[in-house]
Amino acid sequence: xxxxxxxxxxxxxxxxxxxxxxVMSAFMTALTEQRLLGIRSGDRVICPPxxxxxxxxxxxxxxxxxxxxxxxxxxxxxxxxxxxxxxxxDHPFAFATIKLDGADTGLLHAVDAGSIxxxxxxxxxxxxxxxxxxxHITDVEAFVPGESAEGGGGESAAEPVTMMEYNAAITYTTxxxxxxxxxxxxxxxxRFLGLRCPTCERIYLGGRGYCPVDSLPLGEEHEVDxxxxxxxxxxxxxxxxxxxxxxxxDPFARVHVLLDGVEVVVPYQALLDVPVGDVRIGMRVAAMWxxxxxxxxxxxxxxxxxxxxxxxxDDDPNxxxxxx
Amino acid sequence: MAARARTSxxxxxxxxxxxxxxxxxDKTEAQMLLEAITGAVGDAGITRREVDxxxxxxxxxxxxxxxxxxxxxxxxxAWPPKRDSHVEMDGTWALYEAWVRLLLGDIDVALAxxxxxxxxxDPNLIYPAEMDPYYLAPxxxxxxSFAALQARALIDSGAVTERQMxxxxxxxxxxxxxxxxxQVSGDFDADALLAxxxxxxxxxxxxxxxxxxxxxxxxxxxxxxxxxxxxxPVWITGFAHCSELHYPGMRDLRRADAITxxxxxxxxxxxxxxxxxxxxxxxxxxxxxxxxxxxxxxxxINPSGGPLAANPIMATGLVRVxxxxxxxxxxxxxxxxxxxxxxxxxxxxxxCVMEGSD
Numbered sequence: 001x002x003x004x005x006x007x008x009x010x011x012x013x014x015x016x017x018x019x020x021x022x023v024m025s026a027f028m029t030a031l032t033e034q035r036l037l038g039i040r041s042g043d044r045v046i047c048p049p050x051x052x053x054x055x056x057x058x059x060x061x062x063x064x065x066x067x068x069x070x071x072x073x074x075x076x077x078x079x080x081x082x083x084x085x086x087x088x089x090d091h092p093f094a095f096a097t098i099k100l101d102g103a104d105t106g107l108l109h110a111v112d113a114g115s116i117x118x119x120x121x122x123x124x125x126x127x128x129x130x131x132x133x134x135x136h137i138t139d140v141e142a143f144v145p146g147e148s149a150e151g152g153g154g155e156s157a158a159e160p161v162t163m164m165e166y167n168a169a170i171t172y173t174t175x176x177x178x179x180x181x182x183x184x185x186x187x188x189x190x191r192f193l194g195l196r197c198p199t200c201e202r203i204y205l206g207g208r209g210y211c212p213v214d215s216l217p218l219g220e221e222h223e224v225d226x227x228x229x230x231x232x233x234x235x236x237x238x239x240x241x242x243x244x245x246x247x248x249x250d251p252f253a254r255v256h257v258l259l260d261g262v263e264v265v266v267p268y269q270a271l272l273d274v275p276v277g278d279v280r281i282g283m284r285v286a287a288m289w290x291x292x293x294x295x296x297x298x299x300x301x302x303x304x305x306x307x308x309x310x311x312x313x314d315d316d317p318n319x320x321x322x323x324x
Numbered sequence: 325m326a327a328r329a330r331t332s333x334x335x336x337x338x339x340x341x342x343x344x345x346x347x348x349x350d351k352t353e354a355q356m357l358l359e360a361i362t363g364a365v366g367d368a369g370i371t372r373r374e375v376d377x378x379x380x381x382x383x384x385x386x387x388x389x390x391x392x393x394x395x396x397x398x399x400x401x402a403w404p405p406k407r408d409s410h411v412e413m414d415g416t417w418a419l420y421e422a423w424v425r426l427l428l429g430d431i432d433v434a435l436a437x438x439x440x441x442x443x444x445x446d447p448n449l450i451y452p453a454e455m456d457p458y459y460l461a462p463x464x465x466x467x468x469s470f471a472a473l474q475a476r477a478l479i480d481s482g483a484v485t486e487r488q489m490x491x492x493x494x495x496x497x498x499x500x501x502x503x504x505x506x507q508v509s510g511d512f513d514a515d516a517l518l519a520x521x522x523x524x525x526x527x528x529x530x531x532x533x534x535x536x537x538x539x540x541x542x543x544x545x546x547x548x549x550x551x552x553x554x555x556x557p558v559w560i561t562g563f564a565h566c567s568e569l570h571y572p573g574m575r576d577l578r579r580a581d582a583i584t585x586x587x588x589x590x591x592x593x594x595x596x597x598x599x600x601x602x603x604x605x606x607x608x609x610x611x612x613x614x615x616x617x618x619x620x621x622x623x624x625i626n627p628s629g630g631p632l633a634a635n636p637i638m639a640t641g642l643v644r645v646x647x648x649x650x651x652x653x654x655x656x657x658x659x660x661x662x663x664x665x666x667x668x669x670x671x672x673x674x675x676c677v678m679e680g681s682d
Contacts, residue, residue, distance in 0.1 A: 012388060024458055046574065050571075075573075076473045076476040078469055078472030078475070078524050079522065079525035083464075086449055095472075107573055108459070108473075137459055138462055166457055166462050170446070172389075172444050172445045174388065174441075174444055175349075177351075210358050212399075214401070215358060215400075217358065
């Protein structure tokens with residue numbers, strides 16, 4: 001275990017599918033037809049359209065949608081010199097609020113002006129349509145300077161668009177604390193490392209940084225080696241269903257093990273060489289370590305599971321309650 | 325001063341703690357909170373056992389984990405079990421909930437926290453996920469772009485100039501030299517700042533807040549308990565929040581009416597305000613927010629350096645509360661306020677007015 005490993009990264013994707021409702025469904029469907037719609041509310045036309053009036057909250061869902069634009073006037077803008085991976089263009093562009101002709105509110109979208117020098121408040125812009133449109137705000141690739149819409153062609157949606165997808169991906173890097181690094185290193189050597197709270201004497205596994213009961217930081221000085229034998233306190237038999245990453249095909253047991261002589265329960269452990277029908281509360285078991293640490297990111301998982309010792313079962317009726 | 329006689333229903337701030345403000349901490353969020361809470365209850369002269377209710381402000385999208393606040397409860401010392409709540413908002417809103425909870429009258433002491441590790445991921449990629457998912461998020465609309473759109477609207481209207489914005493950055497960084505919780509501080513020249521390139525025109529680097537990891541904890545108590553525990557409780561005399569439309573294109577970005585409404589509800593105008601700690605993370609927001617709060621030239625704005633010196637997302641507002649309380653308890657001021665904001669272009673706003681003991 002390298003001391004230099006102090007963080008771990010993971011990319012989380014958020015694949016959202018959302019229903020659009022009648023008003024946004026009409027707006028998105030019109031985008032596939034290279035048309036921009038607003039919604040009438042009293043004397044105003046609101047674009048992008050909403051199901052309610054933004055000032056009065058009056059229900060607009062039965063109100064007529066009206067075509068606006070395609071050209072409009074830039075009300076405010078900013079220049080994005082270095083676009084992010086989520087921005088609609090991969091080269092410098094402007095975000096702008098655009099009052100489309102016939103609308104009374106501003107649509108926020110990108111303006112592909114080529115240069116900041118081509119941008120000004122009050123300038124006229126028109127949409128550049130994508131060749132393939134799916135009923136999504138990015139069916140307008142960007143607005144461009146001028147009065148005339150550009151791009152487009154291709155097909156309109158054959159049916160009203162009722163759903164939309166939004167896929168975001170964010171990469172998170174989180175710290176691995178020194179306690180966690182030492183706990184993983186001990187595991188790789190075939191040892192359980194615990195941290196004993198100096199106040200309540202509870203022992204925690206896994207390199208926890210503090211005692212949550214006494215709110216005290218825990219560190220190297222609180223570390224204790226833990227026993228490698230224990231008793232099954234409770235268990236569950238899992239019948240696997242197949243999902244990505246599931247490698248099990250037959251029913252298998254997960255057991256909780258109360259370590260000998262300490263108040264530590266190791267949860268959800270694999271039980272080795274025991275048919276699922278023979279798993280019992282009270283079984284005496286010992287940790288079985290592998291020959292080679294199985295490296296998985298920063299963790300080194302070396303524990304293969306728990307093997308029955310052959311000792312007589314512990315018949316303490318309270319064992320089943322020991323799940324933590 | 326229009327000092328009102330205090331009753332047993334009054335609530336006071338009796339302790340607080342602000343964590344170190346750094347670009348990237350090697351601590352987990354729970355560890356940051358553990359230290360901040362230990363500091364805050366220590367400042368209040370109590371232990372965690374005496375806290376009857378806790379409310380945390382944090383954000384799962386910032387942490388990169390669903391229900392991330394559940395782990396943070398470890399920092400509270402929730403054994404024996406404690407009444408607990410959470411808001412997916414800045415810690416100032418957590419303090420508001422704690423304040424409302426104490427108004428019920430059956431418990432005496434509450435703790436509010438705000439925490440965030442912005443270094444966990446790129447804030448420009450996190451922010452869009454919190455926006456309107458139909459019209460805004462798919463465009464990757466980030467906080468800096470929203471702020472820059474509002475800055476342009478203000479500049480175009482003559483409400484602020486890029487020179488004034490640079491002057492605000494210079495003052496904030498200079499004031500921050502005296503703060504223990506500043507990430508950016510020092511003496512700068514406005515001409516030199518204005519000679520730098522735009523980051524997101526019309527915003528330059530000095531118009532933007534730093535990216536900060538940090539946490540803050542504040543302890544409040546009902547009047548009798550506050551007087552028992554504390555020689556100089558900082559009384560919360562007004563606390564209100566107000567929100568306006570989410571979609572910026574449907575608002576007049578030259579105005580901040582939600583701030584004015586919240587300030588009125590919190591009674592800001594009832595007496596002079598000596599210090600205002602306001603969550604203006606972008607320079608152009610300062611004149612808009614100050615004006616919307618109804619503050620005059622005799623109010624010191626962000627003497628701590630404010631969010632331009634340190635901007636721990638989800639705690640930035642609660643730090644404003646702690647700094648405004650400090651101005652009363654330790655700085656000898658009589659009446660101060662804290663403001664916090666959330667959402668694009670100052671959408672949601674909360675105002676907390678504080679007074680010292682007479």
